[in-house]
Amino acid sequence: MRIAEYEEIFFKVLMWLAFLLMAGTLLFIIGTIALKGIPAMNWDMVTKSAKGGFYLGKEGGVLHAIAGSFCIAGGAGIISIFISVPLVIFLNVYLNKKSVFSSVTRFFMEILxxxxxxxxxxICFTFMMYIGMRASLLGGIIAITILITPVMCRSLDEIASQVPEELMTATFALGSTKYEAGFIVFFRQIVPGIVSSFLLAFGRGIGDAAAVLFTAGFTDNMPSSLFEPVASLSLAIFFQLEMPIEAVRQRAYASALILTFIILIISILSRMIAARYRKFKV
Amino acid sequence: MFKIRKIKDKLSLKIILIIAISFNLLLIVNFILLSVKSEKIFESNSLFSLLLGGNWQPLGGEFGLKYFIAGTLFVTFLSIMLAAPLGILCSIFLAEYAPKKISVLSKSIIDIFAGIPSVVYGIWGVICIVPAVAGVAHKLFGLNITGYSLLSASVVLSIMIFPIITNIVIELIEFVPQELREVSYSLGATRWQTVKHVVIRKIYPGIIAAIILGLSRAFGETMAVMMVAGNVAAMPRNVFDPVYTLSALIANNYGEMMSIPLYDSAVMFVSLVLLVTVVLFNSIARIIIHRIMKNGIK
Incomplete structure (x- = not known):
């Protein structure tokens, strides 16, 4: 028995240490970004776009990159609403629980x-070359749509599975078609879920760098057209950090702070909406 | 009136079916697109020389991926070695031991950290981990290095995959029915004995699946790794040597890709390797988890 007690204490201490180490590291990351970012922050960063010689330490800001990121992630988010909402309604209302198609689709969602x-x-870059398109806002939107649609589908599907079955049974008992049951009754139940999963997907999209690297390109200008390259905040951070000039690296820290701040706001907002929804569930 | 409703119903079904089917085809289309594009590389290189060759000279038409594959494997393996034990211990702590308040709060914080972009992790790595690694190497081993190394990349990656492992393991632990624990307690087992002999034993395959999912995330991660790994194509002799991963290879070469023959095909092949590996890993892990969730834990 004594050994068992020692073992208990040993692993309890080990678990506390693991927990504190991880919690500490996570706080440390936010702390570092804040400590490095705040001194480098100024109004020019968020109110001006890059001017000539910005990457050599001359004046300017990253407004063009912030705007670009919002355009890419916003566009992609809106498209993925139009894909994921019908898909999730299809899975939950049109198909029955044991359908093979629905389990295959859910499996593909997870893999994607x-x-x-x-x-x-x-892949998007290859496709764009194939149809003769160059790096542009549209390309970035397509790539990010492919990236975030599965995320949004999964999150929405999870929320949709909480809609009570009795409600749908009652709807069908009143003689409604599947369309009416799905897009009128069921849809109303998942509206807050759509908002929170949109925000989740938007957050994923805004922070991604690797998918927009080829597809959206990079520029110093504000986004103006669907067919022009756009800057993104995450790539701006990456390029600024690669510069050997200290003033430019400082700007990378400030940009990282802006990005982290945006992500934190979005994810807290999304969580609040989801929590609120849980309270008022039918 | 009745007719309009019928028509709406049928029309909606057709539109949704198109969306659903194209969604499911997406992965297959991706796979085909990459395969077709990377086919050209096989005209002059064998699969063997691509995967095991040590020469990466696009100008000379040599595309050996040995060092990049080794770099990816080292980084992935080391980051899992760091993240898996910590992640599993943390999830046991949060699901079994921690007070409810700490556990609820920690879970949402872990979720938030899963959403932080990889460039932010990368910049943190450059600010904190890289100098720290350089310092440690200098003090303990007398090495003069920059700190952009296998170890730095693994530390940064391990923090990125920690939320994935932890989330899944917590979910699995909470799926174990309370009665099983009560039986164990009533037989006089301590809490840790219950965890060890009952909880972990029941979800053991799920833990492996969680590790595989973390592995596949680490395998494909690009920006953060690229920022701290040093990107030198050579076999690392120790953890302080720089490495070059497959994903970083793709990201670094997109600019020149078009001007050199076969180059784009080689990069597409690398991308195909990543896609196939990750899809394979994910499928295995998801099937294991589904099986546990479907059959229940008895």
Missing amino acids: TGVPSIVIGT
Whole structure:
């Protein structure tokens, strides 16, 4: 018995240490980004776009990159709403629980979530070359759509599975068609879920760098057209950090702070909406 | 009136079917596209010389991926060695030991960290880990290195895959029915004995699956690794040597890809290797997890 007690204490200590180490590291990351980023922050960073010689330490900001990221992730997010909402309604209302098609689709969703973004980037790039398109906002949107649609589908599917079955049974008992049951009754139940999973997917999209590296290109200008290259915040960080000039590296720290801040706001917002929804569930 | 409803119903079904089928075909289309594009490389290189050759000279038409594959494997393996024990211990702690408040709070914090972009992890690695590794190497081993190394990349990666492993293992542990634990306690087992002999034993395959999922994430991760790994194509002699991964190879070569013959085909082949490996790993892991969740734990 004594050995068992010692073992208990030993592993308890080990677990506490593992927990504290990880919690500490995670706080350390946020702390480092904040400590390095705040001194490098100024209003120019978020109100001005890059001017000539920006990457040599001259004046300017990353507004063009912030705007570019929002355009890419926003566009991709909106397209993926139009894919994932019908898909999730199809899986949950049109098909029954034991259908092979629904389990295959769910399996593909999970696999697609795991495909590395660099692979998605190269695939889109190949496709773009094939149809003679160059790096542009549209290319970035397509790549990020492929990246985040599975994420959004999975998150929405999980929320949709919580809609009570009795509600759907009652709807069908009243004689509604599947379309009415799905797109009127069921849809209303998952609206908050759509918002929170959109935000989740948007957050994934805004932070991704590898998929937009080939497809969206990089520029110093504000996004103006679907067919022009756009900058993105994550790539801006990457390029600024690679510069040997200290002032430019400082800007990378500030840009990282901006990106982290955006991501934190989005993910807290998404969580709040999801939690609220759980409270008012039918 | 009735007719319009019928038409709407049928039309909606058709549109959705198109969306659903094209979604399912996406992965297959990706696979075919990459295979077709990388086919050209096999005209002058065998699979054997591609995977095991040590010469990467696009200008000379030599595309040996040996060092890149080795780099990827080393980084992936080392990061799993760091992340798996910590992740598993943390999830046992959060699911079995921790007070409810800590556990709920930690779970949402872990979720948030899963969403932090890889460039942010990369920049943190450059600021903190790289100098730290350089310092350790200098103090303990007397090595003068930059710190951009296998070890730095693994540390950064391990933090990135930690949330994946932890989330899945917590979910699995919470799936174990409470009665099983109560039986164990009533036989006089301590908490850790219950965890060790009952909980872990029941979800053992699931833990392996979680590790495989972490592995596949590490395998394909690009930006963070590229920023701290040093990107030198050579066999690392120790953990302080720089490495070059497959994903970094793709990302670094997109600019020149078009101007040299066969280059794009080689890069597509690398991409295909990543896709196939990751899809294979993910499928295995997901099937294991589905099996546990479907059959239940008795």
